[in-house]
Amino acid sequence: MGTLDTMCLGWLLTGSPIIGLKIGGLELFTKMILYYFHERAWYKFGLGIPKRELFKKLQKNGNGKKKKQKQK
Numbered sequence: 001m002g003t004l005d006t007m008c009l010g011w012l013l014t015g016s017p018i019i020g021l022k023i024g025g026l027e028l029f030t031k032m033i034l035y036y037f038h039e040r041a042w043y044k045f046g047l048g049i050p051k052r053e054l055f056k057k058l059q060k061n062g063n064g065k066k067k068k069q070k071q072k
Contacts, residue, residue: 003028 011020
């Protein structure tokens with residue numbers, strides 16, 4: 001819906017539907033690229049991940065499963 005809005009605004013501001021489509025198409029791809037880098041940065045700085053340390057511990061232990069010890 002946002003890209004359609006951008007296309008219409010581009011058309012209205014330039015008077016050309018082709019330019020509006022080009023602006024909307026470019027916006028669609030740049031939005032995906034920016035989203036990718038935004039999520040990587042968000043994860044790198046630990047924002048929105050309150051239990052990050054617990055998650056790391058669970059990964060080390062095999063997703064929270066207790067390892068069986070060999071009996072002697």
